Amino acid sequence: MAQINKFIKNFGWARIIIAIFLLALFIVAPIFGVRVDASLNDVIVRFGMSGIMVLSMVPMIQSGCGLNFGVPVGLISGMMGAVVSLEFKLTGMAGIGVAFLVGLVMAAVLGFLYGLLLNRVKGDEMIIATYVGFSFVFLMNILWLKLPFENPASVMGFKGEGLRVTISIEEYWIHVLSDLFKIPISKYLIIPTGMILFFILMCLIVWGFFKTKLGTAITAVGSNPDYARASGININKMRVVSVMLSTMLAAVGMIVFQQSFGFVQMFNSPLAFVFPSVAAVLLGGASVNKATITNVVIGTFLFQGILTMTPSVINSAINIDMSEIIRIIVSNGLIVYALTRKGR
């Protein structure tokens, strides 16, 4: 009994309830005529698509900058990488490679500036980050219309200028990661091995980074800034590094999402990723100032599991679309839950 209690305490009630709920959905799925293998496929694909975005929360949490509500800064860099790559009409690995490269460079620059800004608002990072995210999306909305893109696939058909709301990458680099070493298990269950491996690689990079001297220093800054200062560490520099890393990971995450989705979603789309990413890492057990790779993996899996399973199962059962409502309750509820426990 004591062991069970300890397990519950360590794992947390929120996660146990959601895990049980998810399990129940899988069990009842066949009753309502929902294919389990198709559901499993959806869960795995969505896990791979959004994993890196959730991972991008980790560096900033660890450095004490809090939850990255300004993740659109990174996501927009990823979008920019994608459209620039389309502009060169590159396909396959070359296409996604250029997208990564452009996205990373832009994310590094923007992340640096974003980090400088966050250094000036210590203690209120999360509020400011939210505003940064919102305002940057709308600033870019103007630029998406005005930048001189020319590829007919990207620009609006009737006018010949300004980017479309959704740009298809069908003929360029759709599924280049997802289809790499893919394992078809059944007609409805195809494991996107390449995308999962890429996510694991990113996790390893972040894990390895936090084992270096620099990563250790960043963790110390997040844990106790005064301690770090007394050890001769430049706190502001460490925070900027972590923000840059978070932003760059978000850019990569956006491109991975796009290649699996098959479209580059422009304009307000980054805003749709903010709360789900934050909620997923919290669901995984991270707090406002401590997060691990395990938190990311568990959180992404549970969150995406709920998101994909509820529409198919519950809709079949009661014929009402509940998915959006559940998504909002789960993600916003979790954020509120985590923020109220900040003081611990």
Added chain:
Amino acid sequence: MNLLSTNNVLLKVEGVGKEYDGNRVLKDINFKLEKGKILGLVGENGAGKSTLMNILFGMKVIAETGGYEGAVYLNGEKIKFKSPVDALKAGIGMVHQEFSLIPGFTVGENVLLNMEKTKKSLISKVLGKRMETIDLPEIRKSAQKAIDTLGVQLDTETLVSEMPVGHKQFIEIAREIDRSQVKLIVLDEPTAVLTESEAEVLLKSMRLLADIGISIVFISHRLREITAICDTIVVLRDGLVVKETPSEGVDVRQIAEWMVGRDVDAEAKHIRSLVKIDEKDIIFEARNLWVDMPGETIKNVSLKVRRGEILGIGGLAGQGKLGIPNGIMGLFASGGEIFFEGKPLQLNNTLSALQSGIAFVSEDRRGVGLLLDEPIDWNIAFNAMQVQNKFLKSYLGGAIKWRDEKAMKTCALEYIKSLEIRCTSERQLARNLSGGNQQKVCLAKAFAMNPKLLFVSEPTRGIDVGAKKLVLDALRKYNEENNTTIVIISSELEELRSISDRIAIVCEGKIFGILQPASPVVDFGLLMAGEFQVNEEGEKIWLR
């Protein structure tokens, strides 16, 4: 005094016991406290003092962990408080070790927090008492009265955030006094953060309070204070009352023996063996140093530290002694010139000071000294890793350098053994260690850097007798074995005299003189009070 007389007894504790998750911390505690008397409660850290006070004060943690056995009587009535609010209503006031003051409020506002004097207005007549306006002049007057009772000089208009630590304690106590119905005040180590002279003022005011009929439970690690002020002494050891005695005729040595259950050396004994120190070999020199540390300002300090010595720096709180190491290490803005091993050293640059081989153990253990949410091994290895690139292991031909967890563990285990750090493992979080063990981790952190010069600030503040001795022994041993120069800054003169080769006394932001540890105590006292200065030739220059 007759302990058996039952009339006039304010507080009676009968057979109180307490268990946390199967871990017994109190067994059958019995004692009595009469009206207007002072009871000294002593015991090593972990003896059960805090738990006992939590029971008395109705803290939630007690009820949440299953309540307690036995009974507590106040004025003959059995009490069972559900929350501290009930205890306050019943007339029990408590001053905790950690401050609960609002930094942005003035002294007066803090003293009268939630007991503000108010003025009626038209709106309040309609909408009730909550709408009354604050009467600032009355608050000032009332706060001033409470502060005057304590016999200290404090301006009620100063912001708490701008006050030195030593003064904050008085505000806490003034707040408890201001409650007019208070019958019993519990002071949990109120003098730990005070200097000897400040503590004396506090003791005097405690006596005044007792004389007007308020009973006091006084918890302190400074045994001299206990013998000086208390009517009764209760000694706790491992959750048991090992001694309840009137204080007459009891001396410090006896109490210390009861507390630790073994013989301890007399405090004043010089534990350091005499070593030959070359007076010409100067390892560190400061010239016209100034440091802008709030509450501990240094105005103009010139100081030479000899290689291999232990230099003590003493002085009253607020006079600036803490500013010296904090300024040299670049934690607060400073100016002037410093030289290390003959070479000038950049001020306001923590990294360069650390890299040149100077280490610092901060007086603010929990704020600056430790990563509370990280394990012990991290805490110990961190500085050495960041500053000297120790505990790093290269992979892929040096392309990647990762933390060497194994080396960190070995190193942490070594210090856990040599410094007797009591912990479950090297992975235990620093937050969960007791004060004394946290201090040992701080020392280990500094030792791990193999410093040539070590600044140790208030190493024994708020830790028990046993741990104190261990900490001082560790410093002395480290000095002897590695020939490391140590500068130890402390408010406790006895401690400085027991370990130092020379003692510098800081007053009004300057060094007023350097004395030998064997110099008469009177000289130290007068020097601290700024009555005279001692020049380099050792001559006294009287100022008043």
